[in-house]
Amino acid sequence: MTKYILILALFFALIGNSSAQWTTVCGTGNGFVDNFEVFNNELYATGFFTSLCGTTNNHIVKWDGSVWQPVGTGNPNAGHQLKYLGNHLYFVGYEPTVTDSNWVYQYGGTDFFKKGEGVYLTNAVSGGSQTANLYALEEYNGNIIACGEFNRVGNKAISGIMQWNGSVWDSLGSGLSGNIAGTAPVMYPHDMCQWGTDLIVAGNFLKAGGITVNGIARWDGNQWHNLGAGFNGTVYGTCVFNGELYAGGDFTMSGSTPLKCIAKWNGSAWVDPGFRMYYNNSGYYSFVHTLKVFNSKLYISGGFDRVIEGSTVHLGQGICAFDGTTIDTLSGGTLNREIEGIALYNGEIYAGGGINNSNSYIAKYTNTASLDELEQQINWTIQPNPIETNCIISGIEKETLVSILSLEGKVCKTVQANGSEISIDLSSLEAGIYLVKIGGKQRRLVKK
Known part of the structure; x- marks a missing residue:
């Protein structure tokens, strides 16, 4: 029986130029x-x-x-x-x-x-x-x-x-x-x-x-x-x-x-x-x-x-x-x-x-x-999903800030990436759905 489950929610911010x-x-x-x-x-x-x-x-x-x-x-x-x-x-x-x-x-x-x-x-x-x-x-x-x-x-x-x-x-x-x-x-x-x-x-x-x-x-x-x-x-x-x-x-x-x-x-x-x-x-x-x-x-x-x-x-x-x-x-x-x-x-x-x-x-x-075209510009992934304690986010830039948010938008944890991959421990959070925010500009999307 899992104690902590993160059902995947991608909350991304386009970094760099956006046409929208x-x-x-x-x-x-x-x-x-x-x-x-x-x-x-x-x-x-x-x-x-x-x-x-x-x-x-x-x-x-x-x-x-x-x-x-x-x-x-x-x-x-x-x-x-x-x-x-x-x-x-x-x-x-x-x-x-x-x-x-x-x-x-x-x-x-x-x-x-x-x-x-x-x-x-x-x-x-x-x-x-x-x-x-x-x-x-x-x-x-x-x-x-x-x-x-x-x-x-x-x-x-x-x-x-x-x-x-x-x-x-x-x-x-x-x-x-x-x-x-x-x-x-x-x-x-x-x-x-x-x-x-x-x-x-x-x-x-x-x-x-x-x-x-x-x-x-x-x-x-x-x-x-x-x-x-x-x-x-x-x-x-x-x-x-x-x-x-x-x-x-x-x-x-x-x-x-x-x-x-x-x-x-x-x-x-x-x-x-x-x-x-x-x-x-x-x-x-x-x-x-x-x-x-x-x-x-x-x-x-x-x-x-x-x-x-x-x-x-x-x-x-x-x-x-x-x-x-x-x-x-x-x-x-x-x-x-x-x-x-x-x-x-x-x-x-x-x-x-x-x-x-x-x-x-x-x-x-x-x-x-289009939305699909913009999503294709995002190359990072999150594994596994759902999770029990830790997740690994790959495909991000070094020194990028990664935040875990509640569905209400409250920041629960923020980590800075040292490379293209980062491991995040979520064992201190209650089971539920959370948002992963990459960067901090412009576009927001949440999907299961």
Whole structure:
């Protein structure tokens, strides 16, 4: 019977030059960055900020690759999404007061103007989370679709989702209603995408067209349909990748199927796509917020610092990518930052977010190598595995620091290599899973 077992966990840092890395574009600002959109060869951003990288603005800025600038007069309220649809740029955001209406805004080249009638929430509560907030825009069958927290548009009873028919906002059936059981009593559709000939709408709502859908629904142009059992929590993002429908949020179940914030539709039910996201600290709120496809990869962002892929545990915070087969942690993600905005601009991935709603963060990622290619650059090995007392690590450089860490990141032992091989005594540690850290720069990966 073994007393001390180390189940192999490789935690490596690339030593020397790496072709994949994050560069901070903006580390100063007074509000979270929610969303990006590329328009007229510039990167537009919106969120909770009124100051970003020294630029005073009203929740909307643009970046030409070197300078941030305000966009017209912006919007007096925080933004949630910018969307390029039908050769126009549109904006939707939050409405923190009860009496005012909220609008979809269209960009006219110098400033934004209201499009059609405003939306209202008759049971609004002043202060933020239950007011006439608008979350997402999508184009479907030639019409602009907008969704959010509202039950009236102008004088018409329209609930949760509306379409622009060329002159006025109109309904999609009887719309959306209710909230998922066990969640806050607030109905809010949060994201949309087109899947084949159908419109997919996701968020926190119980019903679509009067049928129970639990957070995600399909509109075929005439009526609403459910997608299996839906979820037990909010769906923040939905996206089509390689012809398949994905959903991300804070959910942990679909019917009796256990999940961790991400799911894939298999044609009849929501299933685990082979990877899951979460915070290692159970006291933190784990969620997937945004799903986007660039360069044949699915980019996933939100609040998490672990990505499980089969039996492999990756250390990756805020953002990662999936090529249909394997997860790429993108050099470990964005340390201590949560990410909601993702964009591809000038050949680089931009990520926007922050620590909380009172600070801003934008970084860009230059990636010319895949995860597998980067792993192949690592030539060291660890034997045996599992172990009882001692392990031997080979293929490292002389004077390299080798550290043994707990899964929580606590350093348990550090040894300096005298040659290309080093023996480490672990008999003083409790049985369990540990991380082996080689060096101290850039990339992190954990695998069983």
